[in-house]
Amino acid sequence: xxxxxxxxxxxxxxxxxxxxxxxxxxxxxxxxxxxxxxxxxxxxxxxxxxxxxxxxxxxxxxxxxxxxxxxxxxxxxxxxxxxxxxxxxxxxxxxxxxxxxxxxxxxxxxxxxxxxxxxxxxxxxxxxxxxxxxxxxxxxxxxxxxxxxxxxxxxxxxxxxxxxxxxxxxxxxxxxxxxxxxxxxxxxxxxxxxxxxxxxxxxxxxxxxxxxxxxxxxxxxxxxxxxxxxxxxxxxxxxxxxxxxxxxxxxxxxxxxxxxxxxxxxxxxxxxxxxxxxxxxxxxxxxxxxxxxxxxxxxxxxxxxxxxxxxxxxxxxxxxxxxxxxxxxxxxxxxxxxxxxxxxxxxxxxxxxxxxxxxxxxxxxxxxxxxxxxxxxxxxxxxxxx
Amino acid sequence: xxxxxxxxxxxxxxxxxxxxxxxxxxxxxxxxxxxxxxxxxxxxxxxxxxxxxxxxxxxxxxxxxxxxxxxxxxxxxxxxxxxxxxxxxxxxxxxxxxxxxxxxxxxxxxxxxxxxxxxxxxxxxxxxxxxxxxxxxxxxxxxxxxxxxxxxxxxxxxxxxxxxxxxxxxxxxxxxxxxxxxxxxxxxxxxxxxxxxxxxxxxxxxxxxxxxxxxxxxxxxxxxxxxxxxxxxxxxxxxxxxxxxxxxxxxxx
Numbered sequence: 001x002x003x004x005x006x007x008x009x010x011x012x013x014x015x016x017x018x019x020x021x022x023x024x025x026x027x028x029x030x031x032x033x034x035x036x037x038x039x040x041x042x043x044x045x046x047x048x049x050x051x052x053x054x055x056x057x058x059x060x061x062x063x064x065x066x067x068x069x070x071x072x073x074x075x076x077x078x079x080x081x082x083x084x085x086x087x088x089x090x091x092x093x094x095x096x097x098x099x100x101x102x103x104x105x106x107x108x109x110x111x112x113x114x115x116x117x118x119x120x121x122x123x124x125x126x127x128x129x130x131x132x133x134x135x136x137x138x139x140x141x142x143x144x145x146x147x148x149x150x151x152x153x154x155x156x157x158x159x160x161x162x163x164x165x166x167x168x169x170x171x172x173x174x175x176x177x178x179x180x181x182x183x184x185x186x187x188x189x190x191x192x193x194x195x196x197x198x199x200x201x202x203x204x205x206x207x208x209x210x211x212x213x214x215x216x217x218x219x220x221x222x223x224x225x226x227x228x229x230x231x232x233x234x235x236x237x238x239x240x241x242x243x244x245x246x247x248x249x250x251x252x253x254x255x256x257x258x259x260x261x262x263x264x265x266x267x268x269x270x271x272x273x274x275x276x277x278x279x280x281x282x283x284x285x286x287x288x289x290x291x292x293x294x295x296x297x298x299x300x301x302x303x304x305x306x307x308x309x310x311x312x313x314x315x316x317x318x319x320x321x322x323x324x325x326x327x328x329x330x331x332x333x334x335x336x337x338x339x340x341x342x343x344x345x346x347x348x349x350x351x352x353x354x355x356x357x358x359x360x361x362x363x364x365x366x367x368x369x370x371x372x373x374x375x376x377x378x379x380x381x382x383x384x385x386x
Numbered sequence: 387x388x389x390x391x392x393x394x395x396x397x398x399x400x401x402x403x404x405x406x407x408x409x410x411x412x413x414x415x416x417x418x419x420x421x422x423x424x425x426x427x428x429x430x431x432x433x434x435x436x437x438x439x440x441x442x443x444x445x446x447x448x449x450x451x452x453x454x455x456x457x458x459x460x461x462x463x464x465x466x467x468x469x470x471x472x473x474x475x476x477x478x479x480x481x482x483x484x485x486x487x488x489x490x491x492x493x494x495x496x497x498x499x500x501x502x503x504x505x506x507x508x509x510x511x512x513x514x515x516x517x518x519x520x521x522x523x524x525x526x527x528x529x530x531x532x533x534x535x536x537x538x539x540x541x542x543x544x545x546x547x548x549x550x551x552x553x554x555x556x557x558x559x560x561x562x563x564x565x566x567x568x569x570x571x572x573x574x575x576x577x578x579x580x581x582x583x584x585x586x587x588x589x590x591x592x593x594x595x596x597x598x599x600x601x602x603x604x605x606x607x608x609x610x611x612x613x614x615x616x617x618x619x620x621x622x623x624x625x626x627x628x629x630x631x632x633x634x635x636x637x638x639x
Contacts, residue, residue, distance in 0.1 A: 010456070011463050011581045019575055053578035066578045 003300075009075055012068075016054070016079035019091075023048065024083035031086045031209040032354060042161070045090040046116055055092040056114040058244075059099070063106070064114045074251045074306035078299070081255030085358075086209030089158055093248075095122050097166060097241035100186075100229045109164060109188055121162035122245075123153040123215055124238075131371050133238075134182045138217065139170040145224065147171075149187065149195070149217040155365075159198050159213035164190045167215070168234050184234030188226045195220030206361035208354075247309075247319050249366045250302040250326040253359075257295045257326075257333045260355045264288060264337040278340070287336045295333065298326040317379040324372035327362035334359040387501035387538075389432040389441045391466065392491055393425040393448050395457040396511040409609050412511070414478045421457045424506025426464075428566045430573040431536060432504050433465040440538050441502070443467050447494055449487050451475050455589065462584040463576035469589040470494060474601045481512060486594075486601040488520035493597035495525060500561065502543070507532055507565040518565035528558040531565045 005013065023045060031037055049055045058073045059065025068076065080088045094113040098120065101110040112118040129135040138151025149169055159165060165188075172183040189196055201212040229237040268279030268288060278284045302322040308315035334356040338345035345352040363369045397403060398418040406413045421429075435441035446461035447470040448454040458469035472490055474482050495503065508515035522529035530536075530545035534553065537544040538560070547554045548567050558564075576584075594601045622628045632639045 007456070007459055007585060008581055011459065011576055011584065012578070014460075015463075015576050015578075015581065051577070052575055053580075057578055066582075 005075070009072060012072060013075050013079055015052075016076050017082070019048075019052070019054075020079055020083040020088070024087045027087055028084045028351070031084055032348075035203075035208045035211075037086050037090075037209055041087075042090050045087065046092060049091050050116045055116045056094055058093050058096055059114050063099075063110060070247075070306040070309040071303060074247060074303060077248050078251040078255040078302075081252030082259040084209065085207045085252075086211075089161065089210060092116050092119075094120050095166060095241070096244050097122065097186075097228070097237060100237050100241065101188075104225070105188065105228070118163040119158070119161050121156055121159040121165045121213075123156045123159070123165050123167040125155045126152060127154055131368055133168075134184070136168070136170050136182065136184070138167075140185060140187065140222070141171075143221070147187070147222045147224070147226070149189075149220040149222060151217050153215040153217075154201055154212070156198075156201070156213045156215055157210060157365075159215060160200075160211050162191060162198070164188055165198075165215065166228060167217075168238070169217075171232055171234075183232040184238075185231050186228040186234045186237045187222055188228050189217075189220065189222065193220055193222070204361070205357045207358050243309075243316065243319055245366045246323040246372075247302065247305055249362055250298070250305070250319070250322040253326040253330040253362050254295065254299045254302055256355065256358070257291075257298070257330045260330075260334055260337050260352070261288075261291055261295060263350075263352060263355075264291065264333075264340050267337075268340055284340055287340065291333050291336055294329045298322070298329045301325055317376050320367070320372040320375040320379075323367065324369050324376070327359075328369060330359045330362055387441050388443045388445060388498060389435060390491075390495060390498055390500040390503045391425070391428050391432045391444060391446050391461065392487070392503070392505050392517070393429065393446050393454075393457050393461050394422040394506070394509045394511075395419050395448065395450055395454040396422045396509050399423055399510055405610050405612050409611060411479055411481075411607060411610050419453070419456075419478075421460050422506050422509045422511075424508060424510070424566060424568070426506075426573040427568070427570050428504040428506050429461050429464050429466060430571050431566060433574075434571065435502075435538065436465070445470065445498060445500065447472070447491065449474050449482055449490055451478050451480070453478065458589055459584050460576065462587045462589070463581045464574060465580060466587075468587055470592060471589060472592045472594060472597070474594050482601050483603055483605055484514045484516040484520055485604065486599060487517050488524055489599045490594060490597055490601070491517070491521050492524040493599060495521075502538070502561060503527075503563045504536075505563065505565045507567050518563050522563045525563075528560075528562040529565070530556055530558045530562060532567045533564050534567050534569045536564055536566075536570065 027041060053066060057066035057068045057076060061067040080091055098110045098113055113120050124133060126136050126138055128137060138153060140147040140149045151169065153167065167187050167189055168184050169187065170182045171185040173180045174183060191198065195218045197216045199214050201214045204212060265288060268284050269277050271278050305315050305318035305322045308318055338352050338356050341350065341352050344350060396419065397414060398420040401418050404413045429446065432441060432444040436444055444466040445468055446458050446466040448458050449472045452473050455471055458471055462469055505518045518531060519529060530543060530547060532547045533545045534548045535546035541560050543558045543560060543562055543564065545556055545558055545564055547556060622631060
């Protein structure tokens with residue numbers, strides 16, 4: 001076993017970390033205050049990342065990406081996790097589901113997305129369909145040779161910057177012994193398509209500036225050329241590509257936890273009460289010990305899951321474990337850090353309250369902790385017939 | 387024209403330095419190490435000269451422990467073409483003194499025959515600010531220190547130097563040694579393609595014996611101490627009080 005990073009991986013980590021520290025951190029307070037990323041800043045970040053060859057580094061070389069493996073990319077995402085999501089969005093990691101593009105879809109969507117010319121967003125969640133994906137009511141029906149889409153999607157991150165969205169809608173229903181089951185199809189929908197509108201969503205306490213948008217389809221007519229993958233093959237497309245977003249949430253959480261931990265550690269060493277640094281009190285020092293132990297555990301759990309993907313081994317349960325543990329760890333670490341800061345931790349003079357708020361969504365999006373526990377336990381019990 | 391860039395592995399500038407309990411130096415165990423920031427500026431300048439077509443090859447050289455390999459890989463990932471590592475110490479706490487470094491660099495210069503040596507003005511660990519000057523004396527080359535602007539024009543270099551109270555521009559005959567200051571440029575990040583290529587670029591490993599140079603220390607460190615902690619300031623009520631205090635207590639006017 002080798003737990004060390006290669007020279008290349010070490011350099012990738014240090015480069016991405018310096019980028020986040022120098023290009024992202026200085027703008028975080030403004031984004032937090034205004035809830036907006038100035039468009040010039042977004043363009044500038046994107047251009048720098050393109051020049052550095054890191055844009056779409058999760059894509060294979062034959063489509064213009066950097067061809068990073070899962071462990072490499074997990075390390076990139078870990079360092080990006082340190083920074084504001086509103087800003088790291090422009091570090092450019094298009095949805096790898098775009099690899100399902102075929103024929104002229106590659107020229108219209110995949111390749112421009114990898115080059116940073118067109119940005120994408122993924123739309124699955126609906127007001128009535130969160131964890132229960134098959135509960136979606138957004139649908140597409142045949143009309144002549146076309147498809148007509150109707151319905152609403154919400155919580156669509158990044159759709160405000162998207163030139164096109166990848167949207168999952170119901171295209172029929174199968175009768176099964178366990179009741180009716182929806183068939184799902186994936187569509188590529190360009191911004192500006194008649195009948196398709198993108199509007200502001202809700203104001204979230206987590207990740208200000210990384211907006212969640214609402215998409216509305218009102219008799220939105222699409223030709224067959226906009227179907228990604230097979231008709232009724234939406235679940236296959238999801239299963240093939242969407243595991244990656246869960247490992248991203250896990251490793252982002254690890255990176256952010258490390259950043260937060262540095263605040264806790266330094267504050268415990270500097271803040272004096274009762275005539276000594278508060279880190280000398282066991283109540284604080286043992287918290288620090290627990291925090292770093294959990295951060296390391298989450299880091300290795302996540303990297304091990306990525307390593308399994310690189311080896312072509314089944315990793316569904318391992319990714320679910322990493323997502324579950326890393327996001328819950330982040331909640332504990334941010335909460336303990338706030339406790340170490342005391343009252344000042346709640347004030348917006350320090351970023352601690354922001355880390356604490358941002359941490360909350362990680363246990364919810366891309367599969368709640370409960371869904372991850374379901375995936376893990378089903379993986380264990382199903383083979384036993386239970 | 388070939389450009390030689392010496393780079394040193396030093397304690398990272400973000401690390402809070404801790405003096406060893408026995409006062410023999412700074413604790414480097416398990417501490418993040420990076421390329422000396424001034425050397426990074428020198429590497430950047432050399433790569434820019436190459437991009438402008440002025441330089442044909444950029445060779446990075448480091449002298450120190452084996453781990454300085456990482457520092458050289460960073461230089462290669464930024465865009466240097468090849469690297470030379472002279473392993474002159476086993477212990478990370480051993481610092482090779484400027485004269486020994488200058489002698490080794492002089493030997494490398496004789497072998498490589500660069501037209502220009504671009505070095506950091508000093509390393510942020512010991513702040514010696516001596517190696518470039520010593521190298522110039524050993525080689526009999528012209529030198530331009532504290533550069534904030536470098537232009538190569540045929541057989542000479544126009545170098546703007548940051549001196550006390552202003553800027554001075556000098557014309558130095560090539561080949562020459564230029565030591566660079568903070569404001570010369572802003573070093574680039576390593577690009578992903580260059581990171582991937584860095585491993586494939588040649589990195590030669592040598593020892594001081596290969597060059598016949600004795601690196602044993604000539605200086606001894608008497609004591610290393612933490613800087614005195616700053617005392618809290620006082621608020622003054624008026625300009626008159628301030629002037630009185632500056633005159634009578636601080637004795638500065």
